[in-house]
Amino acid sequence: MTLLLSLSCSEQTDKFGNYYEGQYNEDMLFYSPLDSVIIIFEQAEMPVKLKENIPYSTFNNAESDSIKLKLYISFGSYSQRPNTTKDIQFVDDTVYIWYSTRNKFYKTLSKDKSIISVATSPRPDYVSVDSIVVYKHVNKFITLFRGYRSNI
Numbered sequence: 001m002t003l004l005l006s007l008s009c010s011e012q013t014d015k016f017g018n019y020y021e022g023q024y025n026e027d028m029l030f031y032s033p034l035d036s037v038i039i040i041f042e043q044a045e046m047p048v049k050l051k052e053n054i055p056y057s058t059f060n061n062a063e064s065d066s067i068k069l070k071l072y073i074s075f076g077s078y079s080q081r082p083n084t085t086k087d088i089q090f091v092d093d094t095v096y097i098w099y100s101t102r103n104k105f106y107k108t109l110s111k112d113k114s115i116i117s118v119a120t121s122p123r124p125d126y127v128s129v130d131s132i133v134v135y136k137h138v139n140k141f142i143t144l145f146r147g148y149r150s151n152i
Contacts, residue, residue, distance in 0.1 A: 016078060018078065019076065019078055020075075020077055021076045022075060024073055024075065025070060025072055027070050028097065029069075030067055030095065031067070035140055035141060037094075037140060037142055037143070040097065040146075041054070041099065043128070044102040055132075056144050057132075059134070060136065061137060061138075062137065068135040070132065072131045074130055075125075076123060077125040077126075079125075082101055082127055085101070085102065086099055101124075129146075
């Protein structure tokens with residue numbers, strides 16, 4: 001897997017520090033030996049921020065057998081470069097991709113590790129994929145589904 005990141009943002013300040021909002025692009029590159037691949041792209045649900053349907057387009061690339069996803073992402077974070085969890089798993093003809101500021105199995109309750117107090121920030125970190133461009137070999141057939149997990 002190869003990742004490439006470009007970033008632009010604006011900032012606002014509150015008692016937790018600077019909160020940045022903006023957009024960036026990220027590339028995800030992986031290989032599948034199969035001619036037909038199903039891609040399931042999941043994120044943690046944040047109903048105010050996530051798009052119901054992510055538009056995507058597909059382009060043929062005769063020079064490479066790899067599949068490249070170019071993600072166009074909006075974000076909000078106390079970091080200029082959001083800390084995201086990326087996971088790619090292959091099961092038969094399906095590629096499962098997790099992309100979020102939250103781990104898909106563990107919940108994060110606060111910004112610090114304090115036991116005696118809760119320091120929940122007024123603005124949660126988030127990433128929301130606005131659109132996806134899929135680059136694939138001319139002989140590959142790609143089906144893309146978008147999902148989200150609401151239990152995080």
